[in-house]
Amino acid sequence: MSLRRWLVPALSVTMVTGYGSLFYAFAVLARPIQAELGWSSELTVGAYSLALLISGVAAYPVGHFVDRHGGRNMLAAGSAIAGLLFIALSGVHSIVAYYLIWIGIGFAMAMCLYEPAFAVVVAHYPDNYRNRIGILTLAGGLSSTVFWPITHALVTNIGWRETVLLLGAINVAVCLPLHWFTVPAGASADPHGTATTELPEHLTSTVRRILRTPTFWLLIVAFTASGIVMSAMAVHVIPLLESRGFAPTAAVVIASLVGPMQVASRFTEMVFSKHVPTLLLGSVTVLLMPLGLAVLLIPEWSSVVFLFVVIYGAGLGLITMVRATAPPAFFGRSRYGSVSGLLAVPTVTARSIGPYIAAAMLTAFGSYTHVLTLLIAIGLIGAACYWAAIATRQQSGVVREASESVRADTIRAELG
Template identity: 40%
Template sequence: MVEAASGAAGRPRFIVAALGITQIISWGSLYYAFSLVIHALASATQASNATTVGAFSVALLAAGVASAPVGAWIDRHGGRWIMAGGSVLGGALLIALPWVHSVAQLYLVWAGLGVAMAATLYDPAFAVLGQLFREHQRRAITTLTLFGGFASTVFWPLTQALIDHHGWQMALMVLGGLNLLVNAPVHAMLLPSRQAPPRDDSPKPPQPARPSGLRGIWRDPAFYGLCASFTVNALVFSAMSVHLLSLLQTQGLSASHAAWVGALIGPMQVLGRSIELVFLSKVHPSRIGVLAMWLLPASLVLLAVAGAQWAPLVLFALLYGCGNGVMTIVRGAIPAELYGREHYGAVNGAMATPVLLAKAAGPLAAAMALWLWPDPRDLLLLLALAGTVSAALFGYTVRRRAVLAAA
């Protein structure tokens, strides 16, 4: 049973489940739906697909810029009104999106949707859980990501069905309505305003020394090592998310077979999070992070040599999906493990900023690499090298900090 702070005592599972539903809607409508309306938006604005995709990159950039201020706000005022406001903003802009007629309008709307992402997706939700839960914030984070892992599974077919039967404009208005009529009320009614961190007087094992206050955290070299490793890791995953299907086809798979391999990754993310919840919940997040980080380059090397053979391709999807799924939990749990919960929102938001910027830059960086080295195996090995650097830096950072804390 997850223990909650006083305001949530007796209903922690209900709050996590409610937040889980809003995460499915937020991710499904603000993030995943874009890929299904690219061509329609390009036609409406008389722009190329590449220009239209750039609007989504602008959204991720805006989310990156807004993440740290959102986290700091939650530390001071709680998550109720910032997440409710983000849902209202996201819903209103999704309803407005079908009426854009120029590239400037398109980019402006998506910049606003990026701010809504910063206020409604995982990072603000993790900060809220940090204020609600005593001992088991990480378990709550894992449970929440299990919900979020089904966002694409639910919203890709739902959005496509709405487009097929009612048109893309009505589909976006329905998605906006879900944010306004479901997410905003749930956030406003169930989430707490700021409360003091709950006291827990039960005996605890000795804790490593932590930097005191935000100023001490900003001066900690480990903070920047972690940011760098998370950022490179996110850049690789982002590059692969856009180019995976085309890379699979260049290795000899048909479009449908490539789609099947890609479809395996979502369930494997959920599998990785389930394994973490059931078997690894007592292991320090930093140790799990070392394993998850190394799964990325291992999976990419495997993909580079797999060709069109199904067994190694399925193993690739297993390693890649599990690593990606667990990294979401690690990135949410690491700030509390290393720096406590008093400034969790600000620290987590600051770590999220370069990660979101990397997600925006990853597909472009991969496209430039393919232009320089057309062989897709070269791109996979280059990304594997980046993943190796990220994993090595993460491992060095957490080991170095443990040594300094014990000195």
């Protein structure tokens, strides 16, 4: 059977598992780790934040490697490293070992999550990649819904060490073989059918010109802001809900409902993608997360907690699609992996400071109200920068050049 037939289903499974274990599970694991080892919240969360920082720094070289050599080795190696390091984490006792392990997990995140998976899909489906990316994000949107309850149940019944051991084993036993046997070996064919293993000079020049545009840097700020908000909430949403009076189990259930809203918003976007321009979708999406957070500031907000789930969940789901399609929508399809990696470097790096900022604010003020206010402000700054990026995109020669070969509206029609 053709590998292409199984590529997207396999990557969907690995995205659920990868994000669930490497990104979301820590929200449940942090408190038990802190309680057993006696570390402060900032010290415990700091290692996770460092992992996110490392994943951001590694995003561009990973994307460049996938552009030149394909994604099989990168994705498979990332799953292997993640699994083995989680197994090592299950036996950790010293703070030095704890931080070293999370540094390694950061590299694994860059190697086996969305960015390299998206690059593989765009490379192997150059004329019809949007719906495939949509399928991956539909699956990824379920990762918190699947892994928060599972991780909570495991920690409650067998402890955090055994839970981490099982998560590591899942990465090795499930994700590693799926990446190795379903992702095609070597660099993919370009739209004209010729292999792309080198970085042509004119494309190198294109990337350099993109870096000099105000549009690129405005997008950097916009996606950096959303990354801070998303990562802070990924770690703090459960204790935040508990601080507002919900029992631990209820807090996990409510937080897990954000996942289905991500999936629902992404599915809706896929259905109506032909009728909603890419940049219009982005313009609305960047407002949803700060608006959803604002609901949590409403007095007696527990009675309208569903509004937070719906609005924030929709924004969280759609922002992934907006970020994944920003390179072709703003700059054209050339060197998707490299351009996407460049956008991801500060964006994913900024995610590393989100959990730490929230933890520091909570320590300083003793209330999540201040944390929420700051995250709302950051989200609104990001929204303003995205709108400014749209306003400036036509002023850039590289954007006009890219638009001549791949118009954003044409892309949406192809991918709808």
